[in-house]
Amino acid sequence: MAITSSSAIDMVEYCGEDELHVLAVDDSLIDRKLMETLLKKSAIKVTTAENGQRALEYLGLGGCENHDPALTSSGVKVNLIITDYSMPGMTGYELLKKIKESSTVKEIPVVIVSSENIPTRINQCLEEGAQEFILKPLQQSDVKNLRCQMMKINKSCSGRLYLGR
Amino acid sequence: MDVSQMQRQLVDYTASLFREGFLDDQFTQLQQLQDESNPDFVIEVVSLFFEDSERLVNDLGRALNQPIVDFKKVDAHVHQLKGSSSSIGAERVKNSCIAFRNFCEEQNTEGCLRCLQQVKQEYFLVKNKLESLFRLEQQILAAGGSIPLVE
16 A cells, blocks of 8 residues: 555654643642642653643743744643643633633643532533533543543644644 | 561551541542552652641631631632542541531631631541551561552
8 A cells, every 4th residue: 555645744743742741730739749640640741830820831821922933833732731620810710711712722622620510610611612621539530531532632633732832 | 467467457457447438439549540650659649638738727727716717718728628638538538628618608717616626636537547557558568568459
């Protein structure tokens, strides 16, 4: 079977970008450590942030939004953002909104985690575009599930998950 | 005591902690996350919990002893404690926090102070139990044994 030039490029991209990468946002050190370990156990690379502001900075949204994309290119790929809902300063919901409003990173799926099972809160987040709402504490089964979802999304819109900073 | 006796003791002790509600399934999750690449995971997370809790309990005492109590602040502290106790599987501490939050909502200082006492009690109980558990584990490891796997 002949390999066309376009599928050869796809193969190279896929092999090179095999590792999934999650940005985990939570003000609790214990929960950050937990999420990190859970994700690493599923062979997922993790970057943690202790609040929404730091998360936005990592995503290149911290400062002036009118940066020239040609000037920045960290090449970092983020497959998923997991954020706690209740955080001082900026809530997970507010972070979600900022991400969805940004032209650069709105394609990155966002999962909200919360210790509280409040239907209005859940609906609010889902309506704002959250991929999923998961009750804390996060379980290994949740991570396996997320991993599957990330793999699927990765295949369909890989290019749009890169951060240009 | 030989290693197998110590291992049996550990298994029995751990089972009793679950039976008596000190620990719940989340603690088992923590144990399952521990492996050769992360051999001290449980102790590390639990130690963080101890530090966090002691700080929060102190902050709560201070906040509730103000002439005018800021219940939002008190509730925020309790919410944090509830979260961390839930994350490590300290079930009784978590449950005492739930009751606590109700009194915060009612802005009931007396009720809150009683809950704080309850939370402290539960915290020290589970702290002692976990420290005993870790000591048992260390003894087994020192004697060349391995920690029985959690089902």
